[in-house]
Amino acid sequence: MNAIAVAGSLNALDAAWFTTILRDAGHTRATVTGVTLEPMPFRGAIADMAVVRLEYEASGDPGPTSLVAKIRGTTPVQAGMDAAMGLYEREARFYRELAGSVPVRTPRCLHVGDGTSTPLLLEDLGGLRMGDQMRGLALSDAERLMDVLADLHARFWESPVLEQDWILSPGEGAFAGMVAQLVGSGVGALRERYSDRAPAGVLDAVATAAPRWGEILERCAEGPRTLVHNDCRLDNVFFRADGEPVLVDWQVLARTRGTQDVGNLLAGSMDVEDLRASWEPLLRRYHDRLCGQGVRDYTWGECVRHYRQNILYPLGAGIALLGHLDIGDDRGLGDAIVLRALTHTADLDSLAAV
Known part of the structure; x- marks a missing residue:
């Protein structure tokens, strides 16, 4: 399998950005001090994904130590499918508007980004x-x-x-x-x-x-x-x-x-x-x-x-x-x-x- 690199738009997100997003949403009161991104071993139909590993300062209540970041892919197939079918936006709206009312378990959503420069941040289910x-x-x-x-x-x-x-x-x-x-x-x-x-x-x-x-x-x-x-x-x-x-x-x-x-x-x-x-x-x-x-x-x-x-x-x-x-x-x-x-x-x- 060919190696899949982390999307450049995800690499651009630094500790300060994660600190702001997680604090504003009430997920932590601590400061993020380190961010490591690990590519997923596969590419989604329309999205690029990475596991985000976070480190926090010693003071304050830390937030999640790992997340999954999901952002629009940039290959021609990914972009074409998303443009034709609105796939990223539909999932984002699901997490904004419906996830809290469905009687099934879904990943906890920590942030809904614009999908281009900022990602959808979801609970990391890697332990399941x-x-x-x-x-x-x-x-x-x-x-x-x-x-x-x-x-x-x-x-x-x-x-x-x-x-x-x-x-x-x-x-x-x-x-x-x-x-x-x-x-x-x-x-x-x-x-x-x-x-x-x-x-x-x-x-x-x-x-x-x-x-x-x-x-x-x-x-x-x-x-x-x-x-x-x-x-x-x-x-x-x-x-x-x-x-x-x-x-x-x-x-x-x-x-x-x-x-x-x-x-x-x-x-x-x-x-x-x-x-x-x-x-x-x-x-x-x-x-x-x-x-x-x-x-x-x-x-x-x-x-x-x-x-x-x-x-x-x-x-x-x-x-x-x-x-x-x-x-x-x-x-x-x-x-x-x-x-x-x-x-x-x-x-x-x-x-x-x-």
Whole structure:
């Protein structure tokens, strides 16, 4: 893997800047005396990130000794995606306006910068267990995540909060257009790469459906609507010592069906055989908790049908990771996502549901 340097805009932030920001927000009364920045081992889709190590003077109550700084990336791909989809600003608004009201754990936000010269400063979760999408989602973790997602979705089920125009609608606009274009252009590569590995018939079904992928996305975004993370996959989850999930990367926060999160998580993160054995009891757990939190007029049959449709989402995301978007995939994650999603799509005959 090529070394990733710390962004110049982050290197420009000195101890005095961190002292002012942390004091003004009430996070410390001490003076920051030393700042060390360590690059993350990966580059985000639109952001550059670094771990910030802080030292304080001996007097006064010290603040956090490590933070994560997140700032807009400057590569052409990063800048283009952010300009087209407003990803950095959406995450910044989430932490300013919504993070305090969602019933799920998120990183504590210490500062929301402008994204160009000053960063988003978040709690460093480096001491927690990090989800590994390549390794796959364990059943016990999946069960906890079903509970967390049901709580989130029940809280915002058909909520007026969803009408805010900065919250993404994944079935329309630049986001949907980009995904539909990637699927359409990737069909040939899919056939070449997976002809001897994918379940029989599923590649033909995807090729037939590809020209109308925009319509499929619209169908998958039909109601009932709630607030969804919309990039809910194992790489975006940390786990506390007691197993409680912490969700990160809220750049594509959206209003759509709750099964968007459930389908994306399970079809993109769980190994094929585990998913075959577990998807139905996991979905049942999600639906039962959703109804237990007060959601009405949402039947089990509707939930299953919506799940069958929404597992098509990680398939499109996997195609993007296979090379259409140069965001760094040295692990071969795109390949794993596509195979998992293709197999689950075939198992549940998902394209017949749209």
